[in-house]
Amino acid sequence: xxxxxxxxxVYEIEGTECVPVTHPALQSKYHASxxxxxxxxxxxxxxxxxxxxxxYFSYGYCLAASLGDNLRGVPEGEGVYDSRFVWNDYxxxxxxxxxxxxxxxxxxxxxxxxxxxxxxxxxxxxxxxLVARRSRLFAGTRFLKRGINGDGHCANDVEIEQIVDTxxxxxxLPDKVASFVQLRASVPLFWGHDSFMPRANIVLQSCxxxxxxxxRHFADLRARHGGPVTALSLVKQRGAERAPRECVLGEEYERxxxxxxxxxxxxxxxxxxxxxxxxxxxKALGASLVLQDLSAFLGGGPSEGFLLARREGRxxxxxxxxxxxxxxxxxxxxxCIDRSNVAQFVKGLAVLGPQLASxxxxxxxxxxxxxxxxxxxxxxxxxxMGDHLAIQYGGSEAHAGVLDKHSGGxxxxxxxxxPRWPRRPFPHTPRLAPHPPPPPPPxxxxxxxxxxxxxxxSRRSSGPTPTRWWTPxxxxx
Numbered sequence: 001x002x003x004x005x006x007x008x009x010v011y012e013i014e015g016t017e018c019v020p021v022t023h024p025a026l027q028s029k030y031h032a033s034x035x036x037x038x039x040x041x042x043x044x045x046x047x048x049x050x051x052x053x054x055x056y057f058s059y060g061y062c063l064a065a066s067l068g069d070n071l072r073g074v075p076e077g078e079g080v081y082d083s084r085f086v087w088n089d090y091x092x093x094x095x096x097x098x099x100x101x102x103x104x105x106x107x108x109x110x111x112x113x114x115x116x117x118x119x120x121x122x123x124x125x126x127x128x129x130l131v132a133r134r135s136r137l138f139a140g141t142r143f144l145k146r147g148i149n150g151d152g153h154c155a156n157d158v159e160i161e162q163i164v165d166t167x168x169x170x171x172x173l174p175d176k177v178a179s180f181v182q183l184r185a186s187v188p189l190f191w192g193h194d195s196f197m198p199r200a201n202i203v204l205q206s207c208x209x210x211x212x213x214x215x216r217h218f219a220d221l222r223a224r225h226g227g228p229v230t231a232l233s234l235v236k237q238r239g240a241e242r243a244p245r246e247c248v249l250g251e252e253y254e255r256x257x258x259x260x261x262x263x264x265x266x267x268x269x270x271x272x273x274x275x276x277x278x279x280x281x282x283k284a285l286g287a288s289l290v291l292q293d294l295s296a297f298l299g300g301g302p303s304e305g306f307l308l309a310r311r312e313g314r315x316x317x318x319x320x321x322x323x324x325x326x327x328x329x330x331x332x333x334x335x336c337i338d339r340s341n342v343a344q345f346v347k348g349l350a351v352l353g354p355q356l357a358s359x360x361x362x363x364x365x366x367x368x369x370x371x372x373x374x375x376x377x378x379x380x381x382x383x384x385m386g387d388h389l390a391i392q393y394g395g396s397e398a399h400a401g402v403l404d405k406h407s408g409g410x411x412x413x414x415x416x417x418x419p420r421w422p423r424r425p426f427p428h429t430p431r432l433a434p435h436p437p438p439p440p441p442p443x444x445x446x447x448x449x450x451x452x453x454x455x456x457x458s459r460r461s462s463g464p465t466p467t468r469w470w471t472p473x474x475x476x477x
Contacts (some may be wrong), residue, residue, distance in 0.1 A: 003116035008060035067179035085133040113388035152216030154185035178355040225328035341386035
């Protein structure tokens with residue numbers, strides 16, 4: 001068991017096993033070892049799951065939905081698998097389409113990370129949980145999936161939810177619970193690299209001059225999370241690079257957001273674009289000061305709030321939502337791994353204080369410092385979550401140098417994490433199939449050889465000639 005959320009256990013998949021469902025008397029006759037295709041399919045299926053970590057499921061809590069959606073009631077039955085975060089949708093589709101009885105044998109599986117830690121604050125027991133859900137709609141590894149597709153889905157799209165609760169009873173149901181959702185995803189443009197080498201050149205594609213896909217992406221964010229939508233870009237700005245690389249991507253992103261905002265009717269619906277050169281600021285200020293500077297920078301942006309719910313009675317399992325989150329912050333750097341993880345920790349820490357204050361754990365207006373025990377505990381949760389997401393997308397752990405140095409780690413300890421490139425720049429282990437496989441290409445049959453022509457005189461032929469190309473029977477009335 002990985003965590004305990006709303007009185008329901010959350011499990012992580014650690015192994016898989018193929019269980020035959022045929023009658024015991026027929027298992028020897030129809031055993032998989034008797035068919036070569038079945039043996040190959042089992043090897044492929046087991047290899048796609050056995051070597052894959054960070055797959056989670058729960059029997060009573062829908063991990064594919066946020067806490068607010070769970071409290072309001074997620075869709076029952078087939079509607080759960082419509083979520084972009086359910087990774088076994090295609091693998092279970094044939095079974096679910098048969099009947100509702102067979103659907104009970106399936107359970108939604110999400111891919112990402114689940115971290116939980118029990119803490120004590122002023123004598124009150126609290127539990128902090130991080131749930132990271134990776135989208136399956138434009139899934140892929142680094143350098144193989146970048147940017148956006150035509151439907152408005154971005155690569156490395158991860159929804160991160162920070163859940164804080166207090167006053168758990170014997171069944172694990174808290175008296176009060178708060179939730180905050182933020183996103184990370186690749187820059188919503190058509191872009192890629194010209195090679196697989198380190199620090200390869202960024203290539204912008206000009207296939208969408210009006211940024212139609214970008215408009216679809218932000219329209220989807222507003223439909224799912226409400227407004228305001230904040231786009232936080234952490235790429236390097238012009239002047240910070242010897243040769244323009246990341247700044248080209250950031251400038252095109254800003255131009256795309258400006259074009260998207262022109263088509264929106266009111267200022268309240270527009271996307272708030274924030275640009276922060278994290279690498280340059282971290283080099284100039286240091287590990288501790290850059291966190292404070294980034295916190296002050298984000299404090300000037302729009303506030304999305306957070307969700308707050310209270311249990312209606314001591315013996316009840318129903319909750320009343322007293323506050324809702326409206327809007328979302330979307331963070332990106334180039335890979336959405338290292339810098340994005342630090343920025344989302346800073347955002348989560350800024351929200352943790354109001355979350356605890358709303359539940360009566362701390363006084364209203366109390367701010368958690370970067371040196372507090374709660375801050376260091378939350379930093380450890382975001383660091384572990386960032387390592388999981390970095391391995392899934394980039395093939396190695398996150399280079400959390402700022403978080404490690406701020407938490408007291410030396411520069412040598414930071415280097416222990418090692419370079420990213422010698423360790424598989426993009427993992428090739430197959431995962432749970434998020435989409436049906438593409439149809440096989442048509443087989444091309446060789447054309448028959450042309451008929452062998454003979455050089456004969458055409459004077460005696462009654463057919464058309466170069467000077468008599470018409471048909472006499474048609475020409476004559």
